Amino acid sequence: MALSVKRAERRVSVCLDGSLVAQYEAVTEQLETKLKEKLIDNRLNDPVAALQREQHRLFEAQREQTVTFVVRGLPRSKWDEFVEAHPPREGVELDKEYGFNTETIFDAILSHDAPASIAEVLDADGALQEFKPADWTEFSKDLTRSQFERFRAAVTNVNAGESAVPFSLTAFKATQDSAGK
Structure with a gap:
């Protein structure tokens, strides 16, 4: 029997309209305040329902x-090629720690297509979106540092992070025979 490996994957979600995130946070903060006020005086409950509807919207x-x-890990030899092609910069502690140029390697990997590190892009309903590795450079120009860091973490994790066999305590407990307990 031949074994085959399906490389590790991580998911990175990006809201394409950042202003919605800020609006949601503002409404959530208002809602928390109104809920606290409601605890003090139950007659102040009218704004709570409206804020909950706005939060949901x-x-x-x-x-x-x-x-x-969906970011997929590269074969080990391909990862090693990228690390070799992007050596650590002199005097940059982060590069020294990771063993590669942390400023250039991620864009190179995410825009590479053979094999592609971006396995697929899905919309909110799970429908596949058209996205080619060549689209990465243009797309990533508008990402904030925070958004880009999530991609960097995913690429690092699937290629050089620790791999562990998944374990679910909940599933383990659910499948145990309770007769001996």
Whole structure:
């Protein structure tokens, strides 16, 4: 029997309309304040329902504007090629720690197509979106540092992070025979 390996994958979600995130956070903060006020005086409950509806509306708007990138690990030899092609910069502690140029390697990997590190891009409903590795450079120009860091973490994790066999305590408990307990 021949064994085959399906390389590790991680999901990175990006809301394409960042203003919705800020609006959602503002409404959530207002809602928390009104809920605290409601605890003090139950007659102040009218704004709570309206804020909950607005929070839900903004949540749905964010969801509709979110795409999820599935980042797949590279074969070990390909990862090693990228690391060799992007040596650590002199005097940059982060590069020294990771063993590669942390400023250039991620864009190179995410825009590479043979094999592609971006396995697929899905919309909020799980429908496959057209996205080629060559699209990465243009797309990533508008990412914030925070958004880009999530991609960097996913690429690092699937290629050089620790691999562990998944374990679910909940599933383990659910499948145990309780007769001996």
